[in-house]
Amino acid sequence: MRIPPDDLIGWFDSAERDLPWRAPGITPWQILVSEFMLQQTPVSRVLPIWPDWVTRWPTPSATAAATAADVLRAWGKLGYPRRAKRLHECAIAIARDFDDVVPDDVDVLQQLPGIGGYTARAIAAFAYRKPVPVVDINVRRVVARAVHGRADPGAPSANRDHADVAALLPDADRAARFSAALMELGAVVCTARAPNCAMCPLRSCAWREGGFPPGTAPKRPAQRYAGTDRQARGRLLDVLRDNEFPVSRAELDVAWPVDTVQRDRALASLLADGLVEQITDGRFALPGQDRNDSTASR
DNA sequence: GATACGTGGTC
DNA sequence: TGACCAAGTAT
Numbered sequence: 017m018r019i020p021p022d023d024l025i026g027w028f029d030s031a032e033r034d035l036p037w038r039a040p041g042i043t044p045w046q047i048l049v050s051e052f053m054l055q056q057t058p059v060s061r062v063l064p065i066w067p068d069w070v071t072r073w074p075t076p077s078a079t080a081a082a083t084a085a086d087v088l089r090a091w092g093k094l095g096y097p098r099r100a101k102r103l104h105e106c107a108i109a110i111a112r113d114f115d116d117v118v119p120d121d122v123d124v125l126q127q128l129p130g131i132g133g134y135t136a137r138a139i140a141a142f143a144y145r146k147p148v149p150v151v152d153i154n155v156r157r158v159v160a161r162a163v164h165g166r167a168d169p170g171a172p173s174a175n176r177d178h179a180d181v182a183a184l185l186p187d188a189d190r191a192a193r194f195s196a197a198l199m200e201l202g203a204v205v206c207t208a209r210a211p212n213c214a215m216c217p218l219r220s221c222a223w224r225e226g227g228f229p230p231g232t233a234p235k236r237p238a239q240r241y242a243g244t245d246r247q248a249r250g251r252l253l254d255v256l257r258d259n260e261f262p263v264s265r266a267e268l269d270v271a272w273p274v275d276t277v278q279r280d281r282a283l284a285s286l287l288a289d290g291l292v293e294q295i296t297d298g299r300f301a302l303p304g305q306d307r308n309d310s311t312a313s314r
Numbered sequence: 315g316a317t318a319c320g321t322g323g324t325c
Numbered sequence: 326t327g328a329c330c331a332a333g334t335a336t
Binding site: 056057058060061093094095096097098099171209210241244245246247249250253285289 | 315318319320321322323324325
């Protein structure tokens with residue numbers, strides 16, 4: 017089953033959300049920043065952060081000139097702070113190796129820190145209008161339903177997923193807009209929990225025509241958060257973000273007081289990820305931040 | 315392929 | 326209330 021490009025793009029022309037990174041004049045770097053922030057993160061959480069971020073650091077070289085500590089603080093509680101670290105590393109690489117210009121080639125992009133198959137294609141398509149398949153969870157869900165008649169996408173398979181979407185793409189001039197529309201449809205109409213089929217612009221849908229067969233129950237237990245190493249890492253990072261100067265181990269201990277083994281494991285993993293560093297006096301700080309404070313200054 | 319990796323909103 | 330979900334990447 018195919019998806020008529022005119023139906024989908026026509027719907028998108030009237031229903032497209034007014035997201036700031038889609039505005040005219042937004043640069044490839046600013047689009048790249050939005051894609052990093054949107055990895056596994058709802059639009060509503062990115063909206064308050066992205067405008068300030070791209071105003072403060074409008075280019076790769078401006079971002080590269082900041083410290084990792086500044087970047088991690090600006091990232092705040094967006095989640096997955098390794099993304100912020102990789103965005104910083106990505107900026108450094110583009111400033112150094114690509115003359116401050118975001119590459120437009122999928123394979124080149126994918127070599128950069130923090131850029132995988134989705135983000136590389138999103139930048140190529142949305143920043144450079146390249147006719148490459150852009151496959152995120154929204155697209156996989158829409159294709160699973162409209163094309164394959166299944167309630168949910170199966171396990172990701174890059175080659176198969178790209179081939180599925182490549183077969184749907186219209187002419188090169190409209191491919192990028194078609195991809196954006198496909199993502200938008202999955203994000204606002206053909207959603208995971210409560211698809212709004214009454215508002216769907218697709219004339220035909222294999223899932224609907226098959227009587228909405230249910231999906232299979234997930235095999236893995238639902239992701240939990242409370243009590244995990246992830247939560248412990250988050251608490252430790254909270255302390256470091258909130259302190260302008262390095263903090264002692266005792267100050268970190270307070271942030272995760274019960275399970276000392278877990279706390280040590282979390283701290284070790286943060287150090288290994290380069291999200292925290294230990295300075296010579298034994299205290300801890302965000303990477304690259306000012307080591308001076310009132311007691312250390314002479 | 316499975317797993318680790320944040321955080322907060324929603325039903 | 327707790328399970329599910331959100332524009333993924335790296336190992």
